[in-house]
Amino acid sequence: MVRRPDPEHPEAAVPERFALRDAYRRHFTDHRRERAFLHAVGFTAGFAGCRVVTHAIRAGKGPFHNMSAGGHHLHHSTPGIIGQITLGYLWTWQVALGTDPKRRAASRTASLTAGLATALTLDEFALWFDLADDYWDQAGRKSIDVVILFWGLSAVLLTSRGLVKELGGALRDLEGRRA
Numbered sequence: 746m747v748r749r750p751d752p753e754h755p756e757a758a759v760p761e762r763f764a765l766r767d768a769y770r771r772h773f774t775d776h777r778r779e780r781a782f783l784h785a786v787g788f789t790a791g792f793a794g795c796r797v798v799t800h801a802i803r804a805g806k807g808p809f810h811n812m813s814a815g816g817h818h819l820h821h822s823t824p825g826i827i828g829q830i831t832l833g834y835l836w837t838w839q840v841a842l843g844t845d846p847k848r849r850a851a852s853r854t855a856s857l858t859a860g861l862a863t864a865l866t867l868d869e870f871a872l873w874f875d876l877a878d879d880y881w882d883q884a885g886r887k888s889i890d891v892v893i894l895f896w897g898l899s900a901v902l903l904t905s906r907g908l909v910k911e912l913g914g915a916l917r918d919l920e921g922r923r924a
Contacts, residue, residue: 768915772908776844780856782904787860789897795821795868796890820872825865832859864897
C-alpha cells in the first residue's frame with residue numbers, strides 16, 4: 746500500500762489510494778531503465794498489432810488492407826526501417842535523449858517508437874534472406890508468433906519487475922479492503 750505523510754501530522758503516515766503514476770515514477774528513476782521498458786512495450790505492442798492486422802488482412806476481415814505505392818506492395822518492414830533510420834539520425838544529433846526534464850517526453854516517445862520500428866522490421870524477418878513473403882507457408886508460424894510475443898512481454902516484465910510487484914501488492918490490498 747502506498748503511504749504519504751499527513752500534512753497536519755507529518756510524523757504519521759496515512760493510507761492512500763494506489764497511484765499508478767507515483768509508482769511508475771518511483772520505479773523508473775533511472776532513465777535508461779525507463780527507456781528500456783518503453784522500448785519493450787513499443788516492441789510488444791507493435792508486434793502484437795502486426796500479427797493481428799496481418800492475420801486480419803489475410804482473412805479478409807476488418808478495415809485493413811495491404812499497403813501499396815505506385816502499384817508495388819509495401820511490406821510493413823518498410824515503415825519500420827524508415828523509423829529506425831530516422832531515430833538513428835536523430836540520436837546521432839542527440840535529439841530525444843538524456844535526462845533533461847525538457848527532453849523527457851521526447852526520449853520516452855523515441856523509445857516507444859524504436860520498439861515499434863524494431864517490431865515492424867523483425868516481423869518480416871523471412872524477407873531479409875529469401876526476399877519472398879514466405880512466412881505464411883511455414884507450419885509452425887503460430888508457435889513462432891507466441892514465442893516472440895512471450896519474449897516481448899518478458900522484456901516488459903523484467904524491466905518493470907519492481908513496478909509489477911508493487912501493482913500486485915496494491916491489488917491484493919484493494920481486494921483485502923473489499924472483503
